[in-house]
Amino acid sequence: MLTIIIRTILIYIIVTAAIRIMGKRQVSDMQTSELVITFIISQTATLPLEDADRPLLNSLIPIMMIVAIELIVSLIMMKSRRFRSIICGHPIVVIKDGKIIESQLKKLRISYEDLYSLLREKDLSDEKSVQYGIIEPNGTLSILSSKDMTTDEISSEDLKDELNDIKQDENQEGETE
Amino acid sequence: MKRGWIAVIMIALSLAFGGMDYYYVTSNADIYAGMLTEAQEKMEQSEITEAESVAQRLDYRFRSQKGLMNIFMHHSESGGISCDLAMLEMYARTGGTEEFLATAARAKREIMTMKNSKILRWENIF
Structure with missing residues (x-):
């Protein structure tokens, strides 16, 4: 049980940091891709909480990659209108x-x-x-x-x-x- | 541009952790598979003492690496392999040749399955 408690605290810190790095948006103002990414991160983050058998790295690595991809995509969208149009409409x-x-x-x-x-x-x-x-x-x-x-x-x-x-x-x- | 650097750091960390996971598990899997093959050969040649010695080394090695194994693998996977290796030693000691060979084969298959799941392959991606 203590394992779950510590994992919960770690996941909370990681997900909060991830959302903070991606930038503040209200759910109603999010682009479709941002909403999807938020859902994916939340689902991925709960997996090691539901199942103590599962290594924490199996969620940590996907979360980091998703945040990195989102940051890169948002940087490209800032530079390229066409790319932004493809991603966001x-x-x-x-x-x-x-x-x-x-x-x-x-x-x-x-x-x-x-x-x-x-x-x-x-x-x-x-x-x-x-x-x-x-x-x-x-x-x-x-x-x-x-x-x-x-x-x-x-x-x-x-x-x-x-x-x-x-x-x-x-x-x-x-x-x- | 600061966020670009954050993205680069995240990717680097992911690759570092993923690389450690891949390297640690696959390299050790090869070592364990080799030792299990050696144990099986010894038992087939009725060299029971040597087979028991190899089984002891296997069990000791896995127990000493269990901490890191549990970080990189599902605990049930590492637990299953650990149980098989513990049983190997007992079977060698009690003279259970068939059980020894069957358990060694199972442990080897589990370890190779675990290794194959880490390798970049189309079936693992899809």
Whole structure:
């Protein structure tokens, strides 16, 4: 029993250090990969607590490798937008100039009701007063409601690319009509 | 960049611990397998005293390494091998030739299975 107690203390210290090294995030703000890694670390950490037969190194080494990989991936994501887009995805505009873009909702597999629910969380009853409604890579909805904001005024490269894509799609639809 | 260095240190530590585990277990596994083969040959040639001596050396060696073995292996694995080696000595002393050979074969298989589980192979990865 004393073994389990000491292991518990060690695992607590190791996991706390691992999460601290990876950086502070609330669960709701985590990217998908960060959430998955948190689950994997927690599952791996409990194995030597459940089974005293199992060596502690069998959990320690995977935890260290996962933290190292996560740090390297986050460093690469900082340097490379493309890599970040592959790992985390990119923001998707679902509302533009007060209108819902249905094709984008279908891409995200979000229903109208889900979108209205997200709008209500932002104290908005509908999409009409929204210039841009953006589903972020972590699944939250961001609202830009500044009137007459142009694409050039937006600093985010991801969002600029997304708006340019939508503009191109709209131009193509205009041409076919 | 500080986090980059932390990542490098984590990878280095993982490789160090993993490397120690691999080297310690596989090198000792080869030694134990060799000694077990020697014990089996002695017993097959009815050199019972020599077989008992080898069995004693095996048991003593494993007991002296049990601490580190328990760090790198599942305790049930090291416990099973330890039991087999203890039985070997008894069988040699009491003249149980068949039991001695069977236990030696089992211990050898357990040790080689343990070694093979540490080696980088596709079946171990998947």
